[in-house]
Amino acid sequence: MTARVLLVTSEAVPLVKTGGLADVITALAQALRQQGVDATVMMPGYPAAIENACNLKQAGNLPELPGGPGTILHGVMPGSDVPVVLLKTERFDQRTANPYVDENGAEFDDNALCFGSLAHAAVSICAGETDLPVPHVVHANDWHAGLVPALLRMKGITGVGTLLTIHNLAFQGNFAMSAAADLAIPDSMLTPDQFEFWGKMSFLKAGILYADRISTVSRSYANEILTPRFGHGFDGLLGARREALVAIPNGVDTGAWDPASDRLTVRHFSLNDMRGKSGCKRDLQQLFGLPVDPFAPVLAIGSRITHQKMADVAIDALPGVLERFPRAQLIVLGRGDHAYEQAFLGMAERFPGRVAIHIGYDERRAHALHAGADMLLHGTRFEPFGLTPLYSMRYGTIPIASRVGGMIDSIVDAGLQGTIPDDASGILFDGEQAQDMVAAISRAFELYARPNEWHLMQRNAMSADFSWSGPAEQYIGVYREIAPVEAQALFDERSAAVNDSVNLPADEEAAEAAAMPEYMTA
Numbered sequence: 407m408t409a410r411v412l413l414v415t416s417e418a419v420p421l422v423k424t425g426g427l428a429d430v431i432t433a434l435a436q437a438l439r440q441q442g443v444d445a446t447v448m449m450p451g452y453p454a455a456i457e458n459a460c461n462l463k464q465a466g467n468l469p470e471l472p473g474g475p476g477t478i479l480h481g482v483m484p485g486s487d488v489p490v491v492l493l494k495t496e497r498f499d500q501r502t503a504n505p506y507v508d509e510n511g512a513e514f515d516d517n518a519l520c521f522g523s524l525a526h527a528a529v530s531i532c533a534g535e536t537d538l539p540v541p542h543v544v545h546a547n548d549w550h551a552g553l554v555p556a557l558l559r560m561k562g563i564t565g566v567g568t569l570l571t572i573h574n575l576a577f578q579g580n581f582a583m584s585a586a587a588d589l590a591i592p593d594s595m596l597t598p599d600q601f602e603f604w605g606k607m608s609f610l611k612a613g614i615l616y617a618d619r620i621s622t623v624s625r626s627y628a629n630e631i632l633t634p635r636f637g638h639g640f641d642g643l644l645g646a647r648r649e650a651l652v653a654i655p656n657g658v659d660t661g662a663w664d665p666a667s668d669r670l671t672v673r674h675f676s677l678n679d680m681r682g683k684s685g686c687k688r689d690l691q692q693l694f695g696l697p698v699d700p701f702a703p704v705l706a707i708g709s710r711i712t713h714q715k716m717a718d719v720a721i722d723a724l725p726g727v728l729e730r731f732p733r734a735q736l737i738v739l740g741r742g743d744h745a746y747e748q749a750f751l752g753m754a755e756r757f758p759g760r761v762a763i764h765i766g767y768d769e770r771r772a773h774a775l776h777a778g779a780d781m782l783l784h785g786t787r788f789e790p791f792g793l794t795p796l797y798s799m800r801y802g803t804i805p806i807a808s809r810v811g812g813m814i815d816s817i818v819d820a821g822l823q824g825t826i827p828d829d830a831s832g833i834l835f836d837g838e839q840a841q842d843m844v845a846a847i848s849r850a851f852e853l854y855a856r857p858n859e860w861h862l863m864q865r866n867a868m869s870a871d872f873s874w875s876g877p878a879e880q881y882i883g884v885y886r887e888i889a890p891v892e893a894q895a896l897f898d899e900r901s902a903a904v905n906d907s908v909n910l911p912a913d914e915e916a917a918e919a920a921a922m923p924e925y926m927t928a
């Protein structure tokens with residue numbers, strides 16, 4: 407028998423993605439499988455997920471979910487051997503664009519029912535109520551899966567360990583108390599020592615209270631969330647559960663983000679042969695309609711354009727920088743709050759030929775940006791991990807980032823003045839004012855003009871180890887601790903990679919294939 411883990415999430419690449427969570431889930435599942443753990447991803451059956459998942463077969467009917475009946479579909483992620491379980495419901499059928507908010511950015515009013523159903527469905531799998539094997543551990547990610555540990559407890563299911571990973575404490579899944587009845591959550595659980603949080607019912611709080619272990623995605627963020635500044639109201643509760651809290655950093659998909667083999671860049675390069683980087687810079691300038699100038703320092707931003715990511719501060723800081731450094735170019739790729747998007751577009755009008763903005767989500771442009779820019783500006787008020795600066799570093803694009811969360815753990819600061827340390831790989835800055843950001847960018851431009859130091863930083867950035875194998879091993883250690891006693895040895899006795907994507911016994915599998923309708927991919 408193999409150790410089985412069900413990763414419950416609201417998004418995963420390449421099916422549906424709004425942020426780093428989606429990258430992390432699929433890459434982690436892959437890394438776990440390579441290390442002999444049978445990891446399966448479970449997520450909502452949004453239309454895009456159902457269209458793109460491969461070999462979908464029905465693996466159960468759940469007529470009594472809170473948001474209406476659901477069907478469990480089982481298949482494989484495209485482009486990998488990672489098995490995926492999709493919960494198809496009428497409500498998820500309606501989520502054709504952003505899975506959480508409507509076109510005006512307002513949260514859908516049935517989010518509690520939708521994600522409550524996801525949690526109930528995961529619990530049904532753990533209770534053996536579907537055709538899928540019961541996992542030894544269920545790994546719930548963010549508030550969307552926050553109810554899973556509590557529902558397992560309420561149903562008296564003890565044979566499954568629970569881990570809650572917090573990818574971003576700012577998103578909490580807080581809903582009107584009136585939603586509780588439909589989710590089969592009794593009034594007795596709506597007290598301040600249970601799910602109540604500032605007059606609402608909180609999915610994330612439920613997860614923090616009931617998970618066997620809680621993890622978050624960097625060591626620094628794990629410390630930060632115990633403080634009022636970063637705790638988003640949960641610092642006290644997390645402090646009370648400190649013993650259960652662990653920090654496991656994310657990795658980066660080093661195959662997808664590899665300057666030597668990237669399928670989405672025009673040139674390839676590596677630590678030992680950097681010549682291709684200038685071709686990538688030229689391509690980036692052309693792609694964004696800026697003059698091709700190999701000597702212009704190109705500063706890039708590539709992230710959600712939101713308050714968290716300090717879009718307001720960048721909008722304040724950058725015009726002054728552009729005036730002071732007349733050769734510099736600025737390239738922005740992202741989308742987010744409308745007002746910030748408009749302000750960036752205004753900046754492009756004010757500095758023609760110097761500033762280019764692409765509002766939208768675009769994988770090709772993202773790769774071109776990380777590969778071709780000289781520096782990546784990543785101001786952020788808090789950052790649980792932060793994948794984008796690490797993508798940049800893989801391509802020798804130097805990050806200029808806020809000294810918070812994962813940035814502290816993954817970037818070695820060159821400092822704002824003086825000689826740079828031998829292991830410097832970027833620039834970190836404190837503060838949330840325009841002048842703080844300007845000082846950091848100015849320092850980057852100063853170092854850019856000193857090739858020896860710049861190349862040293864590039865080498866350090868490109869040789870940093872961000873692979874998933876270490877983090878996956880740490881997760882396996884936690885899974886082992888929380889798995890039922892009789893299954894713990896399975897997490898030790900992992901021999902080879904798990905390749906089979908359908909884990910039903912062979913005869914059942916055949917019967918299944920014959921009896922079930924197949925959901926075709928698009």
Ligand code: ADP
Nearest residue numbers: 425426709710739740766767768772792793794
């Ligand atoms: P967060 O999850 O807080 O947004 P991360 O840096 O961890 O921050 O992850 C963001 C992910 O989303 C990265 O994979 C990044 O490349 C991607 N991303 C963000 N905005 C865009 C965009 N406009 N186009 C393409 N990819 C984007």
Ligand code: GLC
Nearest residue numbers: 426427573789790791792793
């Ligand atoms: C969240 C965080 C980001 C992290 C990602 C994956 O979206 O904001 O810092 O990298 O989750 O864990």
